[in-house]
Amino acid sequence: MIGRLAGILREKHPPQVVLDVQGVGYEIDVPMSTFYDLPETGVSVALYTHLVIREDMHLLFGFLTESERQTFRILVKISGIGARTALALLSGLSVSDLHQAVVSQDSARLIKVPGIGKKTAERLLLELRDKLSSAVRGLSQSPIPITNSDDIINALLSLGYSEREADWAVKNVTVNGSLSDGIRQALQLLSKEK
Incomplete structure (x- = not known):
């Protein structure tokens, strides 16, 4: 399993990037949340990765944060949610936004993500209820004072x-x-x- 890659960012074509690691160019699909935070081409970057091996191809997915990768791994374990759908979810919602939607059981927020229908959103809310907490624990969030309960x-x-x-x-x-x-x-x- 390839868990992390560090190298020079050579190409950026949403949602794919090419990362040059000591002369080997890895094509990596990234969520838009990661894509927007990447530096310009020619700059060093490190990505947490997840490798999917299929009969006809190997797919490499990359993330700037461990919480994004962990959430991606949780999502692809859900029946009917493939890697592309998980990538779309992380492109449309941050990890903390997804967690908040699950906590508040807000299916409307999930339906706004392209490719997520009502039934898929309801299944996600049901399946993720107890699973996302570990991915969000290490996530740094800007504190919001609880003045209004x-x-x-x-x-x-x-x-x-x-x-x-x-x-x-x-x-x-x-x-x-x-x-x-x-x-x-x-x-x-x-x-x-x-």
Whole structure:
């Protein structure tokens, strides 16, 4: 398995790039989130990679962050989600946006991604519910002070909690980090109460 490549970026043709690693040019498909953050051609870059071996070809996918690669690997394990669909999802949504859509069970957000229909979006929400947390743990997010608890309450209500439970959880949240951290802590508090 090829886990990481470092070399000179030689070509950029969305969604594919060519990375020259000591004279060998690797064609790598990347999500648009990675593509937009790549440097100009001729500059050194390192990509986390995932190799897919098929009967008729080998496909190499690259990512700037470990969380993107881990999310990609989680997505391709879901029935009916291939590598191209997983790449489209990561091109349309960041890892944290995808996680937020799963936490809030927001299928409309997933349907906006080309190639994702209503049934696929619902399957993704169901299958990813418990799986994306590990990919998001190491992700650095800009902290959003939790001064307005309405977003956390709305997320809990959409997950089926009562208004009383949601209010109780928000009052006991002590995290002053990102919104997703607040939601995560509220869910942990609620799971301990049941």
